[in-house]
Amino acid sequence: MRRIAGIVLAVLLIGGVVAAVVAGRNDQDKGTATKTVQGVIGSEKAEFFADPDVVKALAAKGYTVKTETSGSWAMEGLDLKGYDFAFPSSQAPADELADKYHVRQPLPRPFYSPLVVVAHRSAAQVLAANGLAALDKNTGTLKMAAYLDAAEHDRTWQQLKGAKAHGELSGTLYITTTDPDTSNSGALYLAAASYVADGGRVAADTAAVERTAPLMHKLISVQGAQQSSTDAAFRDFISGAGNPLVLVYESQVAALLAEGQDVGDLTVLYPDTTANSDHTVVPLTPQGRSLGELLSSDPTLRELAVRHGFRPQGATAEFTAATASHTAYLNQKLTGVRQAPVPASKVLHEMARRAGN
Structure with missing residues (x-):
């Protein structure tokens, strides 16, 4: 009898262990991803998706x-069969x-970012002294028309009042951008x-492209070789190069x-006429659309996007609260900044082609 009771007890114990393991697995599964989605993203979002908190x-x-990076305008030339989503940096390529x-x-548009010009303090002060910018602490406005x-008159830094005091300011005055043929920021510029x-x-x-083509060509050709991503250009700037x-x-x-x-001496200039980069998800599968909608609506993911x-x-x-301590650098409300409409994709492609030739 004791032997039978012992066997029954052993069976019950084993059953309890199995139940506990199954329960543990079920609890673990609740916090573990069950769907793998794969997409192609603009490089400026690589750090977001790699962030352990986002994961x-x-x-x-x-x-x-799982993501791979590509220039936003270059995505059109990729074979996206087998991918769940593409995530270019603006609505036109999307x-x-x-x-x-x-x-x-409609396509999910979780977040956006305006284009800005980063400058060293000396450069920003010279621009302001010559009517090309207005400054307030470490931020300001770039006067696009001026x-x-x-640029149209090929002005050099040496021709600007106050530039002689800064040996690093020499040569033709221009803004470095990415390649507009393949990169979103260059095209929006x-x-x-x-x-x-x-x-x-x-x-x-x-006809409209023709009217501005000579000036657009000057803006691009003066730069020489261009980076394919803003990540590389920004890193170069922060390191003091370029x-x-x-x-x-x-x-x-x-x-x-x-x-x-x-x-360091970073100064952020907001062009008084600029273009916002509307990061837009192109869902290629139902899972891709669900992900895009989740990025738009989930409070935790929105908070991480702001970070x-x-x-x-x-x-x-959300953005205003998170950047409250950085108003010396950031124009939180985009005061004095006008949003330029973006041409249709076909027109912008032609504009980029003419600018580069």
């Missing part, structure tokens, strides 16, 4: 996200991809510049400030 937040919602892959609208006039140069008209056809004026995303500056890194410098769509308060 954890996505896993809590049942996702493992709409192009949506048409190509017959993706239904800057484009200087042309969109904003052409809008200003053509009297506040958005380029809608070949041109004293570089076009980057505000998100890159905001993320650096959030990390508490030393930014990486992005402005969540539809809620300025």
Whole structure:
């Protein structure tokens, strides 16, 4: 009898262990991703998706996200078969991809970032002294019409009042950008510049491209070899290398400030006419659309996006609160900044082609 009771007890104990293991696995599964989605993203979002806190937040919602980087405008030339989503840095290349892959609208747009020009303090002060910028502490406004006039007349730093006191300011005055043929920020730079140069008209056809083509060519050709991503250009600037004026995303500056890194004599100039980079998800599968909607709506992921410098769509308060200690560098409310409409993809492609030839 004792032997039978012992066997029964052993069976019960084993059953309890098995039940505990199963329960443990079930509990573990609740915090573990169950769906793997793969996408192609703009390089400026690579650090966001690699952030362990973002990985954890996505896993809590049942996702493992694997990404590869590409220039936003170069995505159109990729074979995206087998991918769940593409995530370019603005709406124009996203709409192009949506048409190509017959993706239904609307497309999720989780966050955005305005384009800014980072400058060393000496360069910003010289621009301000010559009517090309207005400064307030470590931020200010770049006067696009005045800057484009200087570019059209091939002005050099040496021709600007006060530049002689700064040996690093020499040669032609220009803003370093990425390649507009493949990179979103470079293309948006042309969109904003052409809008200003053509009297506040958005380029809608070949004739409009023709009107500004000589100036757009000057803006690009003076740069020589261009980077394919803003990440590389921004790193060069922070390290003290390269041109004293570089076009980057505000998100890159905001993320650096959030990390508490030393930014030296960094000055952030917001062009008075600029173009926002609307980071737009192109869902290629239902899982890709679910991910895009999650990035837009989940409070934790929105908070993490702000930590990486992005402005969540539809809620300025989140960005304002998170950057409250960095107002010396950031124009939180984008005061005095006008948003330039972006030409249709086909027109912008032609503008970039003419600018580079």
